[in-house]
Amino acid sequence: MNSHAPPPGEGRRGFFKQTAAIFLGAVTALVPLAAGLLTMLDPLRRKAGPAGFVHVTSLSALPEDGSPRRFSVIADRSDAWNKIPQVPIGAVYLRRQGVLVHALNVTCPHAGCAVEYRPASGSYLCPCHNSKFKIEGGLADPRSPSSRGMDTLEVELRNHTEVWVKFQNFEAGKAKKVAIA
Amino acid sequence: MKALLDWLDHRTGCRKLLQEALFENVPGGSRWRYVWGSTLTFTLAVQFITGIFLWMAYNPSSQTAWESVYFIQEEMLGGWLLRGLHHYTAQAMNILLVLHLMQVVIDGAYKAPREVNFWFGIALLGLVLALSLTGYLLPWDQKGYWATKVATSIAAITPFIGPELQKLIIGGAEYGHHTLSRFFALHAGVLPAAVIGLLVGHIYLFRRHGITAKQPYRKPDEKFWPEQVLKDAVACLAVLAAVLFLVIRYGAELTAPADPADNYAAARPEWYFLFLYQLLKYFPGESEIIGAMIIPTLIMVLICLMPFFGRWKRGHRFNVSLLYVLLAGVALLTWKAVQADQANPEYLAAVRQAGKDAERVKVLARGPNGIPSAGAVTLLRNDPFTQGPKLFAKNCASCHRYDGQDGTGLVSTNAPAAADLKDFASRAWLTRFLDPAHIATPQCFGGTKHVEGKMVKFVQKDVAAFSTNDQVMLRKAIAALSAESKLKSQRDLDGRDAALIQEGRQLIAGETLRCTECHQFRKKDEDATAPDLTGYGSREWLTGIISNPKHPRFYGKRNDRMQSFGEEKILDSVAIGLLADWLRGEWYEPAEAPVE
Secondary structure, three states, X not given: OOOOOOOOOOHHXXXXXXXXXXXXXXXXXXXXXXXXXXXXXXXXXXXXXXXXXXXXXXXXXXXXXXXXXXXXXXXXXXXXXXXEEEEXXXXXXXXXXXXXEEEEEOEOOOOOOEOEXXXXXXXXXXXXXXXXXXXXXXXXXXXXXXXXXXXXXXXXXXXXXXXXXXXXXXXXXXXXXXXXX | OXXXXXXXXXXXXXXXXXXXXXXXXXXXXXXXHHHHHHHHHHHHHHHHHHHHHHHOOOOOOOOOHHHHHHHHHHHOOOHHHHHHHHHHHHHHHHHHHHHHHHHXXXXXXXOOOOHXXXXXXXXXXXXXXXXXXXXXXXXXXXXXXXXXXXXXXXXOOOOOOHHHHHHHHHOOOOOOHHHHHHHHHHHHHHHHHHHHHHHHHHHHHHHHHOOOOOOOOOOOOEEHHHHHHHHHHHHHHHHHHHHHHHHHHOOOOOOOEXXXXXXXXXXXXXXXXXXXXXXXXXXXXXXXXXHHHHHHHHHHHHHHOHHHHXXXXXXXXXXXXHHHXXXXXXXXXXXXXXXXXXXXXXXXXXXXXXXXXXXXXXXXXXXXXXEOOOOOXXXXXXXXXXXXXXXXXXXXXXXXXXXXXXXXXXXXXXXXXXXXXXXXXXXXXXXXXXXXXXXXXXXXXXXXXXXXXXXHHHHHHHHHHOOHHXXXXXXXXXXXXXXXXXXXXXXXXXXXXXXXXXXXXHHHHOOOOOHHHOOOOOOOOOOOOOOOOOOOOOHHHHHHHHHOOOOOOOOHHHOOOOOOOOOOOOOOHHHHHHHHHHHOOOOOOOOOOOOO
């Protein structure tokens, strides 16, 4: 019963029907696809929260010998629909030099692992890919996979004792330090 | 390009496949009555496309399901359109399924040699209904939660294995994370895979046996492409247009987050299952299994046997009649279910309340505190605007009124037995209370034993005889007493009238107005016999009197019938606080957008 031969040409009418069928078929398929793609691309318009100063610790909590100490950064966090007050949003190494305080983000600039401080060598080591950093954050080993030193953060000393850090994360894998927007 | 296509065709035979698909013969030419199968395939494709994109944003757990759906619907770019398409296309599928079934039965497309394909179609119908049922729960909102709870509870009446079956379906003894995980796995994995398998078989068998052409032929044979494809495309576009209209006009519904503690009186299945809901009403108690399982199973068996009935002399006519009777039955039961609900004021009030809760939770979710980790359900549980009216209706409205009703909008036919508490402690409320013409009415002390007490006598005799100067003093005292409550609605007024309020306080404490003959005010008075006026109507005062009106600070032994809601552990401190906050008008309200 079935014949699978292409139909004979029907001239202009046939062309119109074929074009209309393709056009209408495309429209019906594109509407759900477009709605889906629009929603899937939504994260592109989401921005990281504004970087603000966070009270991390007090000056007296930092060793006077200049060795670094790790602190959690506690702040309000937004995660899609959730707003969570006062939870750890990251961590920093703080180091005191007299009345000056230096802050480094613990996140390795190579691929985002957390860097560990090794007191024996007085340097930082990333346990994932062995990037090595000096105590002030610069690259300690030119063979380190990280293309830049650890990310420094702005510090403010308020009321002579409170250590406030402008906490930010930066794009990994780049030689240039670029804040995640 | 041609070389590439030749290469591809040589390895896959795609040209032949495409030709077979497009150039199938349509005996008697293309017709509009053949479009239903294609529209169903189209709607299924829409569900797959939109479903996969929704999957990328959906999070199945009892603390994140509603929240992620809210986020898709209200926050994500085009999320309302994506979810709306999925929501209404699912409903369109049910209608198209019925139309397709009607076409198949009326045209006799179930007859030999197409029996197997007919059964494939019936199985697909079942799978689509199962997809609807599982998808209904996934937003984890009140409507889906309670409707699914009813549906899965019905599974528990299955003979021998009922309770075990129910546990397997819901993933444990209680509804929660695992219920959602299972329903989601079924909805997005198992059932779609089964649909694809059956659909491939359905289309293969359809192509194998060819179209069941409607006699008599109206025109010469045509090819599937482009004649029938164009008609199919127009029909698909019409379906899409109808769906888009519903999405834009109404949007996909998202009721309040599921709350197992908040009985949802508006719980109903989706409209296409209403006939089953109505059917169950005729089989109470132990006989429920007849309506829930035996009758639906018998009907499905009858439908599956249609190919055999069709062999008899009058079999086809019987099948068509059976189909019409079943559809008429479904329509009648659906209509009766809708009619019963429309005539039920409690159901209508529950629907109104559900609408309010759904709107309110979105306002709270958009608020400065957003949605906590514990889930959006806590927003409503801790919201005086939501809980206050419900608590009042349940615990207070047997005696009190709130603007003449029970807080939720229902007006009782019984006379009130205690004061109307709308705007309690406000200047307007106190002015009415201290009005000789009003104090003994049901809005004030009329329904209580205090109507015989000193206060009513004082107001009706002494206040009624107040000189103009006394009345000025009374107004100042009312302003001062009302200011004790620190009502949000009077904050500006109280701020402006600070001097007048200070004068009023002195008048209350003094002897002229005789308040402290019975009440204590701002200093301890062991002889006080009436409620303390210090902090009158404040949150602390209200929670105190609700907790224990028999406390000497309030009515003491003179308390009428009011229960000690805290002392007797009728309500916990959170509920009492919510009630007090609601009576005081203390709840979150979004700031109005500045006018530009």
